[in-house]
Amino acid sequence: MLGGRRTVLEAVRAGRAAAVLVATGARTTPGLRDLLDEAAGAAVPLRRVAGPELDRLAGPNHQGVAAAVTPPPPLGGRDLASRRFGPEALVVVLDGIEDPQNLGASARSAEAAGAEALVVRDRRAAPLSASAIRASAGALLHLPVARVPNLHQALLSLRSRGFFVVGLDHRAERTIHDAGPAPRPLALVLGAEGTGISRLVRETCDALVAIPMAGRTGSLNASAALAVGLFGYALRRDG
DSSP: OEEOHHHHHHHHHTTOEEEEEEETTOOOOHHHHHHHHHHHHTTOOEEEEOHHHHHHHHOSOOTTEEEEEOOOOOBOHHHHHHOOOOTTOEEEEEESOOOHHHHHHHHHHHHHTTOSEEEEESSSSOOSOHHHHHHTTTGGGTSOEEEESOHHHHHHHHHHTTOEEEEEOTTOSSBTTTSOSOOSSEEEEEEBTTTBSOHHHHHHOSEEEBOOOOSSSOOOOHHHHHHHHIIIIITOOOO
């Protein structure tokens, strides 16, 4: 059960909402009207429930609306290997992201950037949970997620199909500004906060690029770094 108007709207659009619940007396805003119109158009059942009942079902911050959602099943390594990608494809690879909020925020940036798939480790990685879906604002209901037992092998498979693999690494000599336009198809790799990309995955990359830092903190959290890498490097078409 997921709450939040944006998340529920995306669940309806993705065909993943089994029913929409609206709190009795919820203020009818343009956003709620859009959601109700989408649900009606998709023939998703609508039910009015008391506020306390919605609190119990969806937790806090539901904004007066929730949905019973069936998440898409994750892809496996074989699914990823057989999946068709175009010559301009973009794939995002997360190496060791264990926080559901970071997973969700990263998926939101990846989907907004037009990524065709998100690849994560099968172990020591955040699950496709309700909190991750909420943090993604519903993007995880649209973006195919492949959970693989071995990122190194998954990257080798992508490379064999023409993907250029680039890792975001603060130790890289080149920055996203001087690396030039990103080749396509592209697999962009992000590591965990603190530890970064694991050694074997780092060695599998065709290139490494850093995000230049001008402030005193000298770092970004994982999802913010990915957003910069996507929109400041992967989508750049200059040069």
